[in-house]
Structure formats: structure tokens, C-alpha cells
Amino acid sequence: MAAKTxxxxxxxxxxxxxxxxRGVAQWLDSTSPERLAATRHEVDQFYRRHGxxxxxxxxxEGSETTIPFDIIPRVMAWDxxxxxxxxxxxRVRALNAFLADTYDxxxxxxxxxxxxxxxxxxxEFVAMAQGLKLPGDVHAHIAGIDLVRVxxxxxxxxxxxxxxxxxxxxxLENREVMMRLAPExxxxxxxxxxxxxxxxxxxxxxxxxxSDSHEPNVVLLTPGHYNSAYFEHAxxxxxxxxELVEGGDLVLGADDCVYMRTIRGLARVDVVYRRIxxxxxxxxxxxxxxxxxxxxxxxxxxxxRVAIANAPGTGVADDKVVYAYVPAMIxxxxxxxAILPNVPTHLCFDEQQRKHVLANLDKLVVKPAxxxxxxxxxxxxxxxxxxxxxxxxxxxxxxRNYVAQPVLSLSTTPTILGRExxxxxxxxxxxxxxxxxxxxxxxxxxxxxxxxxxxxxNSSQGGGSKDTWVVAD
Numbered sequence: 001m002a003a004k005t006x007x008x009x010x011x012x013x014x015x016x017x018x019x020x021x022r023g024v025a026q027w028l029d030s031t032s033p034e035r036l037a038a039t040r041h042e043v044d045q046f047y048r049r050h051g052x053x054x055x056x057x058x059x060x061e062g063s064e065t066t067i068p069f070d071i072i073p074r075v076m077a078w079d080x081x082x083x084x085x086x087x088x089x090x091r092v093r094a095l096n097a098f099l100a101d102t103y104d105x106x107x108x109x110x111x112x113x114x115x116x117x118x119x120x121x122x123x124e125f126v127a128m129a130q131g132l133k134l135p136g137d138v139h140a141h142i143a144g145i146d147l148v149r150v151x152x153x154x155x156x157x158x159x160x161x162x163x164x165x166x167x168x169x170x171x172l173e174n175r176e177v178m179m180r181l182a183p184e185x186x187x188x189x190x191x192x193x194x195x196x197x198x199x200x201x202x203x204x205x206x207x208x209x210x211s212d213s214h215e216p217n218v219v220l221l222t223p224g225h226y227n228s229a230y231f232e233h234a235x236x237x238x239x240x241x242x243e244l245v246e247g248g249d250l251v252l253g254a255d256d257c258v259y260m261r262t263i264r265g266l267a268r269v270d271v272v273y274r275r276i277x278x279x280x281x282x283x284x285x286x287x288x289x290x291x292x293x294x295x296x297x298x299x300x301x302x303x304x305r306v307a308i309a310n311a312p313g314t315g316v317a318d319d320k321v322v323y324a325y326v327p328a329m330i331x332x333x334x335x336x337x338a339i340l341p342n343v344p345t346h347l348c349f350d351e352q353q354r355k356h357v358l359a360n361l362d363k364l365v366v367k368p369a370x371x372x373x374x375x376x377x378x379x380x381x382x383x384x385x386x387x388x389x390x391x392x393x394x395x396x397x398x399x400r401n402y403v404a405q406p407v408l409s410l411s412t413t414p415t416i417l418g419r420e421x422x423x424x425x426x427x428x429x430x431x432x433x434x435x436x437x438x439x440x441x442x443x444x445x446x447x448x449x450x451x452x453x454x455x456x457x458n459s460s461q462g463g464g465s466k467d468t469w470v471v472a473d
Contacts, residue, residue, distance in 0.1 A: 006151050006411040007423060008074065020075040020471050023189045027182065028072070028414070028421070036071070037419045043069050043177055052173055052231055068464030069174060070415045071181060074426060074446040081192075081470040084147065084155060084430065085440050087340035090330060092143050092432045095162060095317050097333035099139035102316055103129045113332050114325045121400075122322070123370050124163070124315025126278060128285055128298050134311060135208045138434050141309040142201070144168075144445075147340070147428045149411040156343045156408070158427060160323055163315040164275050167445045167459075168431045169232035172197060172239075174445075174467040190472040192442035197431070198239035204435035209270045210304040216270035219243045219260060221250070223276050223292045233275050247276075252296035258306040271307045272297070278312050320369045320403045321347060344406060348399040357404040358395065361388040364404040366395070379455065381407060410455060413466070415448055425449045427457050428468065443468030 009021045017025045028036075046052075047069065076084075101108050102119050109116035119125060144165030146158040175194050179186055202218065209216035222233040224246050237244035245260060250269065253259050259266035274281060280290040285298040300306045316322060324345040327338040346353045346364070357364060361380050368376040378391045395402045412423035430444030446466040447457035457463040 005409045005423075005425075006149060006154075008149070008411050008413045008426075011152075020077045020080075020469075023185060024073060024075055026188075027185055033419050033421075036416050036421075039071055039181055040069075040416050043071060043181070046177060046180075047173075052169075067170060067459045068450050069170075069177065070424075070448055070450075070464055070466050071178065072414050072416065072421075073178060073185075073467045073469045074413050074428075074443075075189075075469045075471060076443065077471060078473045081442065084340070087155075087338075088145055088430055088432055088440050089438050090334065090336060090339050091145060091157065091160075091326065092140065092434055092438070094326065094330040094333050095143070095160065096138050096140055096434060098329045099162075099311070099314055099317055100134070100137040101333075103132060103139075103313060108329065108332055111332065113328050114322070118319070118321055118325075119316060122316050122319055124278070124313065124319060126313030128302060129311065129313040132302055135210065135307070136435065138208055139311040140314045140317065141204055141208055141311075141433065141435055143432045143434070144429045145432065147430070148343075148408055149426075149428070150408055155340060157323075157326070157340050158343055158408075159320070160318055160326070161429070162310060162317050164277065164310065165429075165431065166229045166232055166275075167429055167447075167465075168197060168441070169235040170465050171431070171441060171443070171445050171468070173235075174465060178467045189469065192470040192472060194442055197441055198236060200433055200439045201236070202240040202242070204433040204439065205271050205273055205307075205309055207436035208309060209307050211270040213270060216307075217260075217268060218271040218273060219245045219250070219269050221245055221247070221272050221274045221276055221294075223280065227275070229275065236273075242273075247291065247293045250294045250297075252294065252300055256296070256300050256303050256305050258294065258297065258300050269306060271309065273309050278315065281308075281312060315370075318370070320345070320367055321349070321400065324403065343408065346404040348395050348402040348404065354395065354399050357402075358392055361392060363407065365407055366391050366402055366404045369401050369403060379407065407455070410457075413446075413448070415450070415464075415466075417450070417452060422452050424452065425455050425457065426466070442470045 011018050108114055140162035144161040147155055148158045149155050171194055205218045206216045220233055220237040234244055249261055251259050258269040260269050276292055279286050280292040282293045282297040283290045284295050301308050330336055330338045346357050348354045348357055364380045366378040410425040412425055414421045415424035426446050426448045428444050428446050431441045433439040446468045448464045448466055449457045450464045
């Protein structure tokens with residue numbers, strides 16, 4: 001991996017503008033810092049007026065904020081994107097093959113590629129999904145794969161998100177805002193569109209229905225307006241023209257089909273696009289105290305009366321221990337080498353690897369296997385001795401729950417901080433769809449650390465976002 005931070009806009013000691021950024025550089029040269037700062041304020045006001053907010057966990061009840069949006073886009077050349085596109089499709093195909101195998105014969109375990117204990121003892125394993133044949137063998141219909149760049153041609157997969165991946169609404173809204181604020185840039189650069197995502201999402205959801213109906217009835221199931229991603233739930237439902245429902249809006253019929261309550265009576269539901277975690281999805285099958293899900297939903301799913309996207313139990317593939325085996329999955333299921341490599345990962349359940357991690361906590365990032373959103377991790381070089389000692393104890397007590405990786409110098413792009421431009425670290429979350437066919441957003445959500453030198457890009461930890469432009473040749 002590259003030791004020096006890669007600047008996505010400039011290359012070489014002379015700081016030559018890289019070809020994809022030429023139009024952006026000209027725009028920045030012709031726009032004053034005061035105007036850039038004012039435009040940043042206009043964006044924030046636009047997001048607030050339109051209710052584009054993010055519920056901040058840990059803040060006061062009901063507290064919501066906008067995710068900081070930086071108006072300087074992240075730009076990718078067409079050949080760079082084609083490489084990523086190919087690697088993302090390959091990875092999601094392998095993950096779905098793994099999930100189908102996980103809930104069937106687990107042949108990959110019989111072949112000695114991945115120990116079966118990492119599946120059966122996984123906190124996200126759902127026994128009720130065992131033996132269920134899903135349309136197209138697809139379990140992860142929507143995936144958000146986090147990528148990082150550390151060099152000219154060095155991209156790595158940082159994390160797989162196939163439970164209930166979020167953030168795509170910001171891809172679409174960020175593009176809408178940029179087209180309003182910088183139309184001159186769009187006229188000068190051939191930026192690939194992203195607006196067709198919701199159309200593709202609806203087609204994907206309909207394609208995985210058990211029903212033979214030409215237009216299966218799809219609903220989006222949300223935990224409600226207190227959820228941090230509620231804006232996205234409402235936005236996607238509105239854009240797809242489907243009903244946004246909560247658990248109380250759905251009921252199981254005597255025929256074990258799912259019905260939606262309407263003013264005209266009960267309406268059959270064929271596909272549930274759920275944005276609720278497994279544990280709260282069905283009080284009969286999981287947590288009996290859940291008020292968010294639908295009693296009997298899992299029974300209807302098992303009988304093929306309703307499709308659920310993403311399928312319950314997909315979180316097995318989000319586990320960061322399982323992540324380490326994805327290149328081997330690709331080889332096993334597809335007989336191909338992984339196009340997009342993983343970040344080298346130390347598995348703490350292995351004694352030798354654990355010893356290495358414990359001896360090098362000041363140099364590594366330690367992550368819990370089943371957390372997301374940047375929670376529960378430790379960045380060794382920035383941690384105190386007390387924090388490192390605390391994590392050493394946690395690792396010793398539960399080594400299966402921790403992995404460690406080298407600290408990556410994520411690539412940077414110019415970002416507005418106050419009234420100045422500064423190079424800030426970024427990552428990328430493209431969104432993929434898999435149903436009757438594959439689809440990948442052109443670009444995705446670029447997340448940016450909004451503090452100089454910070455490597456934390458998660459919105460839940462104060463990170464912001466940028467519009468991502470894939471520029472056609």
C-alpha cells in the first residue's frame with residue numbers, strides 16, 4: 001500500500017491537475033473563497049428547508065441535523081470507474097452465492113475454505129432462513145460496498161454492507177443540489193447520471209417477488225420517523241411511487257399472506273423492502289417486545305407468500321471476520337481472482353495473529369466484527385495508552401469479535417473548511433442492485449472527513465459527503 005497520501009486532484013511534485021479534474025480546477029480558479037463559503041451555506045439551508053436531515057444518535061431525543069455537504073465534487077475517470085464496476089459486480093455475485101450456500105448445504109465449509117463456526121456462531125445468522133429457496137438465489141438485493149483509495153491504481157474494499165445499507169438518498173440529492181448550484185460545470189463535463197437509481201431499485205424489488213403478477217405490490221417498511229435514516233426511507237418510497245409503511249400498517253391474513261391496511265380495505269403485499277434490522281422484524285420470530293415489525297412476517301416469507309429485501313440473515317456477510325474470506329469466496333464460487341482486494345486483515349481468534357495485534361496496537365485499527373457506522377473501533381496511532389489497554393483486554397476476552405487492519409492513508413480531495421480549501425480524506429460507497437440483473441450506481445456516495453487530518457468519514461461520527469462524478473471519455 002502507498003505510504004504517501006494520494007491527492008485525487010493533483011499529481012506529482014508540481015501538483016499537476018489530473019485530467020478528470022480540469023473542469024473543476026477551472027471552476028475553482030474562477031470562484032472566490034467567499035462565494036464558495038456562501039454557496040456552502042446555501043446548500044445547508046436548502047437541505048434544512050427540504051427536510052434532508054440525519055437523526056443523530058446520542059443527541060437529544062428527536063435531534064436532527066444535516067449531513068455536511070461539500071460542493072467540490074469528487075471526480076473519477078471512466079476507466080477508473082469501469083474497473084470498480086467490474087469488481088463490485090464480481091464481489092456482490094460471490095456474496096450472494098455465499099449467502100445462498102450459507103442457508104443451504106454450506107459446501108464452502110465442507111471444502112475447508114471457511115470454518116463453519118464463523119457462520120453458525122455468527123450473531124447475524126438466522127436459523128429460520130435455512131433451506132429457503134429465494135428467487136434467483138439472491139439474498140442481498142441491495143448492497144453498499146465501502147471502497148478506499150490509497151494510490152493511483154490502488155483501491156481496496158474496506159467493508160461490505162448488505163443488511164440495510166443506507167446513504168443512497170444523499171447520492172441523489174447531492175446531485176440535484178450540484179446541478180442547481182453549478183450548471184456551468186455540467187455543461188462543460190460529461191457526468192454520468194444517477195437519477196435512474198430509484199427506477200432500477202423498483203425493478204429489482206419487483207423482479208424478486210414470489211408472485212407471478214406483472215407488477216407486484218412493493219412497500220417500504222420503516223421503523224418510523226425517529227430512525228436516523230427516516231428521510232431516506234420516505235424519499236425512496238416517494239421516488240418509487242410505493243407506500244411507506246410501519247409495522248402496524250401490515251397484517252398477516254389467514255392465508256399467511258401479508259396485507260396492507262388501506263381506506264379501501266386490505267391490499268395484498270408481494271415485496272417488503274425492509275429498513276428494519278432482523279431483531280425487530282417479526283416479534284413472533286425474534287424479539288417479542290418489538291413494536292416495529294410485523295407478527296408472522298417470517299412465516300409468510302418461509303411459505304413464499306412475500307419476498308423480503310434484503311433477506312433476513314444477510315448480516316452474516318457483513319461480519320468483519322467473514323469479510324476476510326471474501327477473496328477466497330470469489331475463487332471458490334466464481335473461479336476468478338478478486339478484482340478488488342481486501343485491506344489486509346488480522347483475525348484475532350487466531351493465536352499468532354492475535355499476538356501480532358496485541359504487540360502492535362499503536363499501529364493498527366481495531367474493529368469489532370459486527371458493528372457499523374464507525375462505532376466501537378480504535379485507531380491505534382490516535383488512541384491513548386489507556387484506550388489501547390482497554391482494547392487489549394477486550395480482544396483477550398473475546399478474540400472472535402475483533403479484527404485489526406493497518407491504518408490506511410485515505411486519498412484526499414479539496415474540501416471547503418470555513419473560508420479555505422483543505423485536502424480532506426474520503427472514501428466511496430457505491431450501491432449495487434441484484435435481482436433479475438445487476439446494476440451499480442455511477443459513482444456512489446463519497447464520504448469526507450470534515451476535519452483536517454481526520455480519517456473518520458462516517459456521517460454518524462461527524463463526516464460529510466460529496467457528489468461523485470464519473471466522467472465519460
